[in-house]
Amino acid sequence: MIPAGSSFYSEEELAGLGLKSFGHAVKISRKASLYNTGRIEIGSHVRIDDFCVLSGCSDGYLKIGWFVHIAAHCFIEASAGVEFMDFSAIAAGGVIYGGTDDYSGEHLTNPNVPWDMREFAWKPVLLKKHALAGASVTILPGVTMGECSCAGAGSLVVRDIPDGEMHVGIPAKYLKKRSFRMLELERRYREGLADGTYPCGFCRDLGAGAGDRT
Numbered sequence: 570m571i572p573a574g575s576s577f578y579s580e581e582e583l584a585g586l587g588l589k590s591f592g593h594a595v596k597i598s599r600k601a602s603l604y605n606t607g608r609i610e611i612g613s614h615v616r617i618d619d620f621c622v623l624s625g626c627s628d629g630y631l632k633i634g635w636f637v638h639i640a641a642h643c644f645i646e647a648s649a650g651v652e653f654m655d656f657s658a659i660a661a662g663g664v665i666y667g668g669t670d671d672y673s674g675e676h677l678t679n680p681n682v683p684w685d686m687r688e689f690a691w692k693p694v695l696l697k698k699h700a701l702a703g704a705s706v707t708i709l710p711g712v713t714m715g716e717c718s719c720a721g722a723g724s725l726v727v728r729d730i731p732d733g734e735m736h737v738g739i740p741a742k743y744l745k746k747r748s749f750r751m752l753e754l755e756r757r758y759r760e761g762l763a764d765g766t767y768p769c770g771f772c773r774d775l776g777a778g779a780g781d782r783t
């Protein structure tokens with residue numbers, strides 16, 4: 570339950586945003602901007618912080634799973650589609666593009682010119698379970714961040730990151746392996762939500778699989 574006067578939208582206000590769907594314990598800052606909300610699906614236990622700009626775009630989709638955090642000042646442009654699977658997150662200042670203009674010089678660019686003079690590539694972006702993008706990470710169209718993978722602060726992710734790998738830099742390159750222990754913690758957390766160790770009235774009804782979409 571979000572208290573009155575909170576900096577997050579109340580449940581009633583959330584219902585008025587026109588989202589395709591949203592679960593429980595959803596905290597969206599009143600200072601975030603959401604566009605094409607009919608294309609945005611949000612799971613439960615999700616937080617979207619101040620000054621985020623999220624667009625489902627006119628033809629895209631933005632799917633946000635359970636236990637996802639989108640920190641302050643993120644920009645998510647989902648022209649082809651962007652999906653955050655459960656427990657994934659992007660730290661402050663992150664940018665994700667699901668589409669981009671052609672930078673070769675062969676075409677005009679930007680939204681103020683006719684479409685027939687632009688060349689725009691749409692490619693979906695996927696953050697699998699527990700994928701973590703650090704502060705000021707930019708993810709370009711078509712990238713999949715693997716399960717339990719991460720990108721270090723300031724990285725430019727231009728290629729897929731395999732499961733359980735840590736990549737850093739511009740462009741992001743392999744640094745080292747990441748532990749998969751988080752999967753065991755996830756299992757314990759889900760069980761704890763179901764048995765009341767971690768109180769959530771809604772999750773308790775769902776049993777040990779609370780929020781498990783995979």
Ligand SMILES: CC(C)(COP(=O)(O)OP(=O)(O)OC[C@H]1O[C@@H](n2cnc3c(N)ncnc32)[C@H](O)[C@@H]1OP(=O)(O)O)[C@@H](O)C(=O)NCCC(=O)NCCS
Pocket residue numbers: 660661702703704720721722723724735737738739744
């Ligand atoms: C990627 C990261 C997790 C690595 O941390 P670490 O395991 O302690 O690694 P180290 O600091 O030992 O660095 C190992 C090497 O990677 C380099 N490196 C570390 N982070 C880097 C980054 N973000 N970009 C480029 N290079 C990086 C280091 O310079 C070092 O290079 P060297 O061996 O040539 O000296 C960490 O640096 C990082 O970026 N964390 C993100 C934090 C963040 O954004 N938090 C937001 C709130 S959740």
